[in-house]
Amino acid sequence: MRHTAAIGVIGGYGAVGSAVVRRLHRAGVHPLLVAGRDPARAKALIAGLPAGGPEAVAAAVDLTDPGSLDRFAAGCRLIVNCAGPSYRVLDTVARAARQHGADYIDAAGDDPVNHLLHADAGAAHWADAGHVAVLSAGALPGLSSLLPRALAARTPDAVALDAYVGGVAPLTPAAAGDVLLARGPEHGTPAAAWQDGDVRERALGPRREMRLDAFPAPVDAFPFLSTEAVRLARATGLGEVRWYTVFGGGRLAEELAMAWALDSTETAPLVAAADEDVRRHGAWYGQEFHLWTAGAKGAPAATLVLRAPDSYELSGFLAATVALRALHGAIAPGVHFAADVLDPARVLADLAADGAAELTTR
Numbered sequence: 001m002r003h004t005a006a007i008g009v010i011g012g013y014g015a016v017g018s019a020v021v022r023r024l025h026r027a028g029v030h031p032l033l034v035a036g037r038d039p040a041r042a043k044a045l046i047a048g049l050p051a052g053g054p055e056a057v058a059a060a061v062d063l064t065d066p067g068s069l070d071r072f073a074a075g076c077r078l079i080v081n082c083a084g085p086s087y088r089v090l091d092t093v094a095r096a097a098r099q100h101g102a103d104y105i106d107a108a109g110d111d112p113v114n115h116l117l118h119a120d121a122g123a124a125h126w127a128d129a130g131h132v133a134v135l136s137a138g139a140l141p142g143l144s145s146l147l148p149r150a151l152a153a154r155t156p157d158a159v160a161l162d163a164y165v166g167g168v169a170p171l172t173p174a175a176a177g178d179v180l181l182a183r184g185p186e187h188g189t190p191a192a193a194w195q196d197g198d199v200r201e202r203a204l205g206p207r208r209e210m211r212l213d214a215f216p217a218p219v220d221a222f223p224f225l226s227t228e229a230v231r232l233a234r235a236t237g238l239g240e241v242r243w244y245t246v247f248g249g250g251r252l253a254e255e256l257a258m259a260w261a262l263d264s265t266e267t268a269p270l271v272a273a274a275d276e277d278v279r280r281h282g283a284w285y286g287q288e289f290h291l292w293t294a295g296a297k298g299a300p301a302a303t304l305v306l307r308a309p310d311s312y313e314l315s316g317f318l319a320a321t322v323a324l325r326a327l328h329g330a331i332a333p334g335v336h337f338a339a340d341v342l343d344p345a346r347v348l349a350d351l352a353a354d355g356a357a358e359l360t361t362r
Helices: 015-026 039-047 066-074 092-099 111-127 143-154 171-181 228-234 251-263 268-281 312-327 344-354
Strands: 006-010 032-036 056-060 076-082 105-108 132-135 158-168 188-192 193-195 199-200 206-212 219-226 240-247 286-293 302-310 333-335 360-362
Touching: 006 015, 006 066, 015 032, 015 076, 015 312, 032 039, 032 199, 039 056, 066 076, 066 092, 076 199, 076 312, 092 132, 092 344, 105 228, 105 312, 111 132, 111 333, 132 206, 132 312, 143 158, 143 228, 143 286, 143 312, 143 344, 143 360, 158 188, 158 219, 158 228, 171 268, 171 302, 193 219, 193 228, 193 344, 219 228, 219 251, 228 240, 312 333, 312 344, 344 360
Parallel strands: 006 032, 006 076, 032 056, 076 105, 105 132, 132 333, 158 240
Antiparallel strands: 158 286, 188 219, 193 199, 193 240, 206 219, 219 240, 286 302, 302 360
């Protein structure tokens, strides 16, 4: 029989998972299962949580061992998946959650997992059972769609959006794996833009040495119209969306281009390249969104700027936010993307109060 009280965080001692655990613990969620392949790291994280708080317990889970995952899922009412690389984990954890009647929150996932959860009417099983599966509950994808939605709600006559997302940050091996594997039509289209209700290929080129408020130094911006950006365009009715991935250092961009050219899945070179960029330029992360209204020229009509030390805390903030909403019954049963079931204005206000980022709108 399933224990209904436990909230499990897989990858709970990692960069994103630890941020989730700290926020859920601060919110009084209990008992928390801090899970991963190394219980010693989970125990170390738990030892650093504020004394006198809700119960938190280390749990050993190996996603390559179905029995281990099955036993873990059987003890949970909700599972937050922060393990990676997401594009290798795919729906492994979600299937275990569904089998044992647990709600499921994925800090990543996006279209590949969404497609798997909808296969063979799988999404209907979640809804019929009264449970939720929420994907893309991270900084990117996730906040990168919610923030421009909040800005668009304040600018109802907006017709065009420019988005710049990225920076300089160390990469965990799991994050490096996701970067390597995030290509192909399930993820987006390089050099494309959204124009007049459709994806226009080869519409944009790189923008070099840009100065933007979200970043402390000039950056290179490469156009990549993600599937998340397309969903955003459709949800807001924007006629044009130009979406750019930002690199604040050159080494990671060079190494990533080489890895894609060679079809490599080795994460170590990307981790090393990201570390080299951090040594040279420091660590910083940003998201900046510009909205234009019809006929407007020159400066955008509205701008939102996010600055943060790194993206991992931001992902932890959003995944924890979704988990708390699910625990309070504020998300309808079924399979969703986080940006489709959260109130963008409330997320913006909660993020400002959380302290994980500095936000400016004008």
